[in-house]
Amino acid sequence: MQIATRPAPAKPPVSAEAVLATIEPGARAHRCKDLLIYLHVPFCSSKCHFCDWVVGYPTADLVAKGGLRQAYVDALVRQISWYGPRLSALGYRPTHLYWGGGTPTRLSAPQLDLVNRALADAFDLRGLREFTLEGSPETVTDEKLEVLRRHGLSRISIGVQSFDDAVLRKMGRSHDADTARQAIARVRAAGLTHFNVDLITGFADQSSQSALASIRTTAELLVPHVTVYLFRTLSENLVSVRQVEQGHRNLAEPEARYDCVMESKQALEQVGYHEYARSYYARSEAHRFDAEDFYFSSRGDFVGFGAGAHSTLGRHLLSQSPHGETVDVHRYIADPLSQATVRPAASFSSAYLARRLMVGLYARDGVSTARWRERYGVEVSALLETPEARTMLETMQELGGVFERSAERLALTPETWIPTLAAFNAAE
Numbered sequence: 001m002q003i004a005t006r007p008a009p010a011k012p013p014v015s016a017e018a019v020l021a022t023i024e025p026g027a028r029a030h031r032c033k034d035l036l037i038y039l040h041v042p043f044c045s046s047k048c049h050f051c052d053w054v055v056g057y058p059t060a061d062l063v064a065k066g067g068l069r070q071a072y073v074d075a076l077v078r079q080i081s082w083y084g085p086r087l088s089a090l091g092y093r094p095t096h097l098y099w100g101g102g103t104p105t106r107l108s109a110p111q112l113d114l115v116n117r118a119l120a121d122a123f124d125l126r127g128l129r130e131f132t133l134e135g136s137p138e139t140v141t142d143e144k145l146e147v148l149r150r151h152g153l154s155r156i157s158i159g160v161q162s163f164d165d166a167v168l169r170k171m172g173r174s175h176d177a178d179t180a181r182q183a184i185a186r187v188r189a190a191g192l193t194h195f196n197v198d199l200i201t202g203f204a205d206q207s208s209q210s211a212l213a214s215i216r217t218t219a220e221l222l223v224p225h226v227t228v229y230l231f232r233t234l235s236e237n238l239v240s241v242r243q244v245e246q247g248h249r250n251l252a253e254p255e256a257r258y259d260c261v262m263e264s265k266q267a268l269e270q271v272g273y274h275e276y277a278r279s280y281y282a283r284s285e286a287h288r289f290d291a292e293d294f295y296f297s298s299r300g301d302f303v304g305f306g307a308g309a310h311s312t313l314g315r316h317l318l319s320q321s322p323h324g325e326t327v328d329v330h331r332y333i334a335d336p337l338s339q340a341t342v343r344p345a346a347s348f349s350s351a352y353l354a355r356r357l358m359v360g361l362y363a364r365d366g367v368s369t370a371r372w373r374e375r376y377g378v379e380v381s382a383l384l385e386t387p388e389a390r391t392m393l394e395t396m397q398e399l400g401g402v403f404e405r406s407a408e409r410l411a412l413t414p415e416t417w418i419p420t421l422a423a424f425n426a427a428e
């Protein structure tokens, strides 16, 4: 017999005023007022078959032209203009600006200009140390780069994924390898010396020779920073995952997936890159990305603007979706100010916090207990007593991980750090 379950009644959204009142005491108590601003742009040229960032958005919205994008930009401007001065009054000072998505360069040059103007009006951006934006090759134009440079863009991350046209087609990308080369040339011509190329390894039917050839091409192009992601198959709604399930494509076994990661690492290290955070490779210290380290290392709070963007402010986690589901763009446009949930970080499930702890291990220095106390109001030692965190650590130990644990931090030893995380992710 099946027991009928009724969905939990939807809670009314938390008004922007209530959000601010809730986070205020924690924000004022913070010693560190550094703030990362994340801007979410859920628009793309196409819905790639592997992408788990935007899988929940209806394709029609994701690739929408004209009106919807403008309405979204107007909502972003509203949200930024409301929160900016109020967060500034609480003492927050933006140090990092990160545009992600989706594809921020899917917005037009005037739209990018509009949002950046709103940011400059709403926040004191004089302390900004890094301004990064993600873009896909076919959407990076000279005009957009010119506008963004005028507003202080210091780095761009280009989603190349592969320089193999056959692989790009299987991925459902909207560009070929030549377009990726042209985008890199354009970024250089715009005077950006700090930029990144995203690559994927371990994708369905992608041979390791093809992945390594893309790494070699990236190195030959003297790209200053490379990110190599192992294809994640966590979402069953991905076209690529379904193709594998239906037997149309092959996915390597965990051991071979682990090899893909370690071979990429070796190939990049041989030509002078160093992996300073999990999957992040820089040619020199100066080319490292700082925003990711800010996030992994819990250096300060972050505020997310846009549909479904999360925030951690004043020891509270803010979310526009009650259960982490994708937030409908139309719903966001209708009400960009309120949040679905605003809860003390300490009240979040230990499974959720254990996941954040793992992200903390992506940074070479691991998890700082003082920063966790400051950002989340949570003692790492207490979290480590929970079954979820214990299981995670035990699994990593079984995979060869050796932990260095002190009152100040929790980290994997330098020798076991990357192999352990690679094996952990390959098995997920």
Ligand SMILES: C[S@@+](CC[C@H](N)C(=O)[O-])C[C@H]1O[C@@H](n2cnc3c(N)ncnc32)[C@H](O)[C@@H]1O
Pocket: 044, 050, 051, 052, 053, 100, 101, 102, 103, 104, 134, 135, 136, 137, 158, 159, 160, 161, 198, 199, 200, 229, 230, 231, 232, 233
């Ligand atoms: C939020 S996307 C933005 C990139 C940009 N829209 C583009 O495609 O050019 C950031 C990166 O996540 C990576 N990514 C997305 N889904 C992934 C998956 N299932 N497994 C591994 N990496 C993934 C891709 O490398 C992608 O470039």
Ligand code: SF4
Pocket: 043, 044, 045, 046, 047, 048, 051, 052, 053, 054, 101, 102, 103, 136, 159
């Ligand atoms: S990889 Fe980039 S372009 Fe492709 S669907 Fe994801 S966010 Fe959009």
